Each structure stands twice: as C-alpha cells, then as structure tokens.
Amino acid sequence: MAQTKRKRRRKHRGTQGGSIDRRGRTARPRNREQARAQARRQVSDRRDFRPTWRSSINRALIAAGIFVALLILLFGQEPLPALGLGVFMMAFYVPMGYGIDLFLYNRRQAAKRKAKEARKAG
Helix, strand or coil: CCCCCCCCCCEEECCCCCCCEEECCCCCCCCHHHHHHHHHHHHHHCCCCCCCCCHHHHHHHHHHHHHHHHHHHHHCCCHHHHHHHHHHHHHHHHHHHHHHHHHHHHHHHHHHHHHHHHHCCC
16 A cells, blocks of 8 residues: 655654654754864864863873783783883873973964954954
8 A cells, every 4th residue: 555644754752751852953064165164163172172181191091001002912021011111101191291282282372362363453
C-alpha cells in the first residue's frame, strides 16, 4: 500500500513531561568561507585565555609519559631509571611549557591591542 503521509525529515525528541524538543539548525556553515571564519573564531576564542600551570602540568605529564614509554619500549631501558628520567623531564617541561605559553599569549594580546588601536585610528 502506498504511503499517504509524508515522512518527517527531522527527528523530534519527546520528553517524559510530554513536551517535544526539536533540534534546529546548529549553525552549520553554508559554504567554505563561513566554515573557515567560524574555525578562526573558535581558535581565537580558545587562545584568549591566559595560560595556567594546570594546563602546563597536564601537557608535561603527557609528554613525560610518552618519553618514558619510548625509553622502556624502544631503547630497552630499565623501568626505574626511565621513571627517574621522566620525573626530571617533568621538572623541565612544566616551567618551559608555561613560559612558552605565556610568551605566545602576551604576543597575541599585544597584536590584538595594536590591531584595535589601528582600527580606532583609521
């Protein structure tokens, strides 16, 4: 038998209370230029936050973990000396990573201020 009712194209999600939530268009870009502009905005938003010691510690933990794993698996080091070297690398990576992040953050902020002043003047 032929279908008489047209099928829905979007999924409707009902709640227990009986209301129906419809998912609208989630601001998907229509063309490549809009997609690039949206990606640039998201990256710049993420970079607008001042670096934290916590993010530096997390990055250093990951890097030191990979370093220790490589020492043990590829270079055949004993686990205890490899862990000692990993702790040393952590002590080196944390302040170095924070310093680099802070330098890049300050440079981006200075460029942003300079661009804002140029827009204001011109």
